[in-house]
Amino acid sequence: MCLAVPAEVKSIEGHMATVDYGGVSRTANISLVDAKVGDFVIVHAGYAIQVMGREEAEKTLEMFRELLELESTGA
Numbered sequence: 160m161c162l163a164v165p166a167e168v169k170s171i172e173g174h175m176a177t178v179d180y181g182g183v184s185r186t187a188n189i190s191l192v193d194a195k196v197g198d199f200v201i202v203h204a205g206y207a208i209q210v211m212g213r214e215e216a217e218k219t220l221e222m223f224r225e226l227l228e229l230e231s232t233g234a
Contacts, residue, residue: 163201166200176194188205191207
């Protein structure tokens with residue numbers, strides 16, 4: 160199973176972007192999508208495969224936070 164966590168594009172140099180997963184930065188190839196700084200992307204195997212709208216990304220991230228909170232409380 161694969162989880163798709165949205166990452167925010169922080170900078171772009173050529174086909175490579177620095178993306179941020181809530182404080183954790185990684186490099187991703189964005190040659191498959193039309194991403195800009197500030198966009199949210201889904202990355203698989205080092206490649207951004209989808210651009211997400213900010214609202215959708217924030218909702219998804221909130222759901223992940225809620226799941227982690229439930230897991231940490233044992234609910």
